[in-house]
Amino acid sequence: xxxxxxxxxxxxxxxxxxxxxxxxxxxxxxxxxxxxxxxxxxxxxxxxxxxxxxxxxxxxxxxxxxxxxxxxxxxxxxxxxxxxxxxxxxxxxxxxxxxxxxxxxxxxxxxxxxxxxxxxxxxxxxxxxxxxxxxxxxxxxxxxxxxxxxxxxxxxxxxxxxxxxxxxxxxxxxxxxxxxxxxxxxxxxxxxxxxxxxxxxxxxxxxxxxxxxxxxxxxxxxxxxxxxxxxxxxxxxxxxxxxxxxxxxxxxxxxxxxxxxxxxxxxxxxxxxxxxxxxxxxxxxxxxxxxxxxxxxxxxxxxxxxxxxxxxxxxxxxxxxxxxxxxxxxxxxxxxxxxxxxxxxxxxxxxxxxxxxxxxxxxxxxxxxxxxxxxxxxxxxxxxxxxxxxxxxxxxxxxxxx
Numbered sequence: 001x002x003x004x005x006x007x008x009x010x011x012x013x014x015x016x017x018x019x020x021x022x023x024x025x026x027x028x029x030x031x032x033x034x035x036x037x038x039x040x041x042x043x044x045x046x047x048x049x050x051x052x053x054x055x056x057x058x059x060x061x062x063x064x065x066x067x068x069x070x071x072x073x074x075x076x077x078x079x080x081x082x083x084x085x086x087x088x089x090x091x092x093x094x095x096x097x098x099x100x101x102x103x104x105x106x107x108x109x110x111x112x113x114x115x116x117x118x119x120x121x122x123x124x125x126x127x128x129x130x131x132x133x134x135x136x137x138x139x140x141x142x143x144x145x146x147x148x149x150x151x152x153x154x155x156x157x158x159x160x161x162x163x164x165x166x167x168x169x170x171x172x173x174x175x176x177x178x179x180x181x182x183x184x185x186x187x188x189x190x191x192x193x194x195x196x197x198x199x200x201x202x203x204x205x206x207x208x209x210x211x212x213x214x215x216x217x218x219x220x221x222x223x224x225x226x227x228x229x230x231x232x233x234x235x236x237x238x239x240x241x242x243x244x245x246x247x248x249x250x251x252x253x254x255x256x257x258x259x260x261x262x263x264x265x266x267x268x269x270x271x272x273x274x275x276x277x278x279x280x281x282x283x284x285x286x287x288x289x290x291x292x293x294x295x296x297x298x299x300x301x302x303x304x305x306x307x308x309x310x311x312x313x314x315x316x317x318x319x320x321x322x323x324x325x326x327x328x329x330x331x332x333x334x335x336x337x338x339x340x341x342x343x344x345x346x347x348x349x350x351x352x353x354x355x356x357x358x359x360x361x362x363x364x365x366x367x368x369x370x371x372x373x374x375x376x377x378x379x380x381x382x383x384x385x386x387x388x389x390x391x392x393x394x395x396x397x398x399x400x401x402x
Contacts, residue, residue, distance in 0.1 A: 016139035023137045025194040027153040033126040036185025038161035043169045051107030059373025062253045064116040066366025072124025073355040080351045084197035092125025097185035100178040132354035136199040144339045148284020155277030163266040170262045223349030233344045236398045237337035242360035243395035244303045244333045249365025250372040258381040259314045268323045275327025283335035292339035296399040303329030304392035310385035
């Protein structure tokens with residue numbers, strides 16, 4: 001942004017407050033619901049392996065979770081319009097919290113897959129609704145920064161709960177982790193009464209903070225999912241981001257198996273989301289000032305380089321360097337792609353944009369987890385990680401054209 005634009009922004013008065021009470025409650029709901037998710041995200045595949053399902057069963061557990069997550073996300077724009085955000089969040093919380101209580105009764109593939117399918121519906125609600133609420137409740141000129149703060153609240157559970165779940169399951173067993181996941185997810189119900197059921201429509205972002213892409217279209221009919229899928233301006237950044245989400249799903253599902261020793265895997269699963277969270281916050285601030293579109297290609301290249309380092313598994317130094325590089329690229333890609341999509345959409349389409357972006361996220365994670373299990377079984381972990389890095393690089397043209 002030029003000096004003249006910055007000076008004009010200062011002359012217009014103080015920047016609006018970033019975090020209001022409703023937005024703070026959205027952040028709190030995000031922390032509790034996603035903590036319930038991430039406590040089990042690596043634990044359930046471990047549980048499946050210990051139950052005799054093997055690598056394919058572990059991948060199936062993640063794939064089942066992401067399948068219904070994506071199906072829920074496809075339906076959520078219409079559900080949010082009809083029933084409102086608070087009502088849908090209440091139902092999603094129950095779908096997310098209750099199924100883990102059934103897991104102690106069986107470690108068989110059928111039980112693992114069934115509970116994952118139900119939890120996926122709640123997971124879809126937990127990621128789509130808060131995301132769209134943040135975009136609607138935040139000041140337009142600070143939307144990228146608000147999404148960065150949202151990235152911290154969404155990333156903190158992965159930073160803490162993901163390795164904690166692995167560590168606890170290894171030391172005190174699976175059942176206490178299942179119960180803890182249910183309890184913390186149910187805590188979300190306590191903050192939902194303060195969240196608006198029908199948020200106000202925000203103003204369009206000022207041109208100074210918009211990316212080089214076209215201005216968002218004027219308000220009209222709500223943007224439907226079919227229209228969003230036909231829009232190259234929305235689909236390209238979503239697909240570019242999905243390639244990195246695919247790799248994230250692989251890491252969550254298979255890193256504990258690819259790196260012998262629970263301590264190294266747990267530490268690595270801390271480094272990656274920590275780097276992702278910090279990078280997502282930085283990208284939000286940088287995108288507000290310089291435009292989000294220019295951040296996307298280098299972020300993809302950084303993520304691919306990180307995954308490529310995993311051809312050296314199980315070397316601990318390579319694993320930690322990989323997690324730092326990939327985590328940074330993944331975090332920048334998250335914020336840049338999502339900011340670009342909101343900039344190109346009227347406020348009435350925020351729910352659809354959130355759903356489309358999260359479909360890229362969760363669909364990528366699910367496909368990655370399922371496909372990598374087959375590839376690793378046939379070619380081994382190093383070769384499968386090399387193929388994953390190549391897939392991310394193939395998405396670079398999408399990022400450049402976005």
